[in-house]
Amino acid sequence: MSSKKPNSAPKPAPKPAPNAGQAPDTRTRILGAALELLSGGAAGVRMSDIAKAAGVSRQAVYLHFPARADLLIAAVRHLDELREVDRRLEESRQAKSGRARLAAFIAAWAGYLPEIHGVARALVAMYDTDEAARAAWDDRMAALRHGCAAAVAALASDGALNPALTEEDATDLLWTLLSHHNWERLTGDCGWAQERYVAAMQDLAARALAA
Template sequence: MSSKRKSGNQTKDQILDAAWDLVSERGADASISQIANSVGVSRQAIYLHFGNRGGLLIALVRRADERFEIRQRLNECLQIADPIQRLDTAVSSWLDFVPKILPVANDLIRLKSTDADARTAWENRMDELKVWLKDLTTSLQKDGALASNWDVEDASEFMWTLIGVQVWVLLVGECGWSQEKTKHTLKSTVVSLLINPADSPHRD
């Protein structure tokens, strides 16, 4: 990689990291000007790197994946031989990630009905998660571990709903559950409902 390209990538990452901090503090409706000021670059530099505000928000959520290594961790889960451990570890990894992205994710959810850029960024991220959950569920079916009353499509969509940010917000924010209780309950619920009962041991 040339020094010029490396410098450009560093600037791009600096913009995204500063934007993440700003959006976490002020919300996803922060303007391009505010983000540019926070990182000390021009508005034109942001447009050069990301095209528009929508491109910036999409890059922002993808940068979070890199910073917190969620994509790497989830892909590693798919390599676990035991299907029950695979599902258990995958759900744990995702739920460990949720509190880290919550400030930004929560605001994208709030804005997506009125802000096209926020909606596009959120849907882009959720589409990627749905694809990964479908891959996970397909692997369970291939191993004969998926309960017979589920097909891959329904199981992956159900899991996506149950472990989503909105459910986390309701349980932790509205019901006052601890993060640990929420994680344990959601994880054990997914495993108990999706895994073939003949294959499912008691899990803490």
């Protein structure tokens, strides 16, 4: 489900898009405003802030999203579409060797990280108070893990996997290395440039996982 109260009616679906092709509809403006405010990882963004930024009343926001968590989740999805995340991750699968594929996957994911950083932070902050947020985040993490597993499998089928590791262990490690937290610490707290982060992670993953 989605928000707090046991919402009997499951909501009649987003919208049949009665909007021709120009000015973004209210829902989209709200999502845009939320992304705008959260970009950069600002904390303490309230529903009223988002409403104001979208040029709409606070109540109007609740007309489109039953709860804050739902808005954040929709914002993540919205951003994914805008940035064609799936396509970019998919492309990383084209690499020929297992090692190249690992590097490409890391690069693709790393490119994604700074973009969702803001919303991700907000979503994670609700992780243990909101069931919907938890589920959405877990889902996302599961997707990342899938990518990791695929990269590890490619490595293994090349015979290039560190023999001390099972595929599962290697996946766990890679999945852990690529977490938002690690990205945030290195690029944020340590002040690393994005390229340095990418290079370091590629190197680290290769050292840890490759034979």
